[in-house]
Amino acid sequence: MLNRTADNVARATPEPLAKRIRGISDKGLAWLFISPTILLLLAINIFPLFWAIYLSFTNYRANRPNEVVKNLGLANYQRILGDQDIWIAMQTTAHFVFWTILLQTVIGFTLAWLIDRKFRGHAFWTTIILVPMMLSPAVVGNFWRFLYEPQIGLFSYVISFVTGIPPTNVQMLSNVELAPWAIIIVDTWMWTPYVMLICLAGLRSIPEYIYEAAEVDRASNWRQFWSITLPMALPFIMLAVLFRGIENFKMFDMVNLLTGGGPGSTTEVASITLKRQAFESWRTGYSSAFAIILFVAVFGLANIYVKALNKVKQR
């Protein structure tokens, strides 16, 4: 009776799909399932990359589809590398990336360290600190533009209250010296919580018994910080730096909303230059070459950095 039931169940159970579709192995079937995803990735990621590489060697302009496309060889690359304006944009980007990462790391780690003390209401304050990160960059850009407004902006009035300078003289977005810092302040305000979260994860991953052992050895708080907290949280800090570095290297939205690259070209980071060349001047071949150069730079730097990160983790 039991055998008959088992046979019935076995008969009712559908055969593996591979057996029903003749000639397809399990491996073949696996490929069949993942091929739509691979095709999609090829279509939206890999093909455009290779297409951009091809265009970077040509004089193609997207606004002149009827014109003959000429092969320029390395001329676009040579022109970009010899273009003073491009180097200024790269310097502006480097300045922005350096200061935002420095400030976000220092403030983010400090906040994480304080939050990790688990004082009363720390969960509430953690949520409050995270709010800027949850906002859309478009919203942040727009309301900071109003805050920086010299005639009605709250920021100008606060600076005026503290320093005594008339608020109309605090022209954060119009002043050549202040405009880069205006963007750094906003980016730091928005993304420090993100760095804080990663650092907090790092701090929480340090086993409590290490601190207890240090207490037994009568290590001071300062000594514990330098010998336990910082080294053990370092891989997390480096990870946060990597994420923010890549993100800020291609920063566009905030700069575009706050200053549009101005005044003049003072805050024109590489992504703004790229957008202007590609979609305002319509130099598609030239901008493709610039995009490839940026891609190689970010890819190369990120690789070097990841190797350093792995070394730190292995220590």
Place this chain on the structure above:
Amino acid sequence: MKSTLKLALGLASAIFASTAVSNVAHAEDLTLCWAAWDPANALVELSKDFTKQTGIGMKFEFVPWTNYADRFLNELNSHGKLCDLIIGDSQWIGGAAENGHYVKLNDFFDKEHISMDDFVPATVVGYSEWPKNTPNYWALPAMGDVVGWTYRKDWFSRPELQKEFKEKYGWELGPPKTYDQLMQIAEFFQKRQIDGKTVYGASIYTERGSEGITMGVTNVLYDYGFDYQNPKKPYEMQGFVNSADAAKGLELYKKLYDCCTPPGSSNVYMGESADAFKSGQVALHMNFAFTWPGLYKDEKVGGDKIGFFANPAGPKGHFAQLGGQGISVVSYSDKQESALKYIKWFANKDVQAKWWTLGGYSCLNAVVNDPKFPSSQPYASTFLESMAIVKDFWAEPSYATLLQAMQKRVHDYVVADKGTAQEALDSLVKDWTQTFQDDGKM
């Protein structure tokens, strides 16, 4: 199972049929693409008459000025069918003609007896012709526009201010005729207390992203001797773009920006400039003429409080930057017949007269040369005076590249204090030369 299949088929057929019917019902609807601004609203109103007469419905795709060029040039470059009719910017005409985006209208004009001689000559050259000054028409002049100025008539007429001004500068406070006078007025009002409020001299174009600062600074440059090229030798720019006189004009614009604009004026274009005037911040306000009807109607600063004047003259001439657009039929549209019907209707004298009364700026001679025209609106005579002195930016297929170069060089100098005026214009010549060399024109 069968009944479920039947039900599904029936449902699908019903959905298909209803969609098809709806498509048939709106098959002749035309989509007109333009910028989102006051005249566009007037055109919506005006176009109701076209629908009444022809039964052809009108749909509109209006995009804010800051995205207008990006959005519609992308649409044209991708051969999109969104727009059947487009009111494209004057500088697009070269690229649109050479790349086949617009339908050439010569045969249609001949067939329908629409003569370009019936339109203001400057608008025909500016909005319709490519190559310039040849009888090849790609658009019908639709919206005349030009940069001009408004001023606070009520402030200018205050006796105490008039007295103080005359004592200081030796002439009666009134609309300036020259840039020196404009500068003096702007200086006079800068940071002055009027009715307990701090006011400023002038609001001028300084926008960096699209075309703002170029549309502003060219008004001064033209008057100081700037020319795009040697009139006798096309594309020769050395000594014309960067002449010593042109550099003086650029210096004056910077002086005006540094001295006499409200705080935070580093990125001002049409909207911001009009806002500065409407909020009672400035005595003088540079803007395209399309803003004038709205400002005149404004409760706070309009009516008797506002005056209008044409761009002042400079030592080397008297010009104003042309704005405005022509209306074209998009060559990728499937409804070109209907679109041409719209153009024919729009060219009609009565329609053009109504266009003016609704707030659009007609380019038809019969409308603007009507003896009653100068007194039809307080700004009508200033508009006419300004349209007589217009000059436009390059309309070459590479206009976008040329424009971006000028935006950068001028903004770097005027707003960001980078280098000298001469260096800015020298760099501009280099950029433009490179562009024309890339195009094979030099």
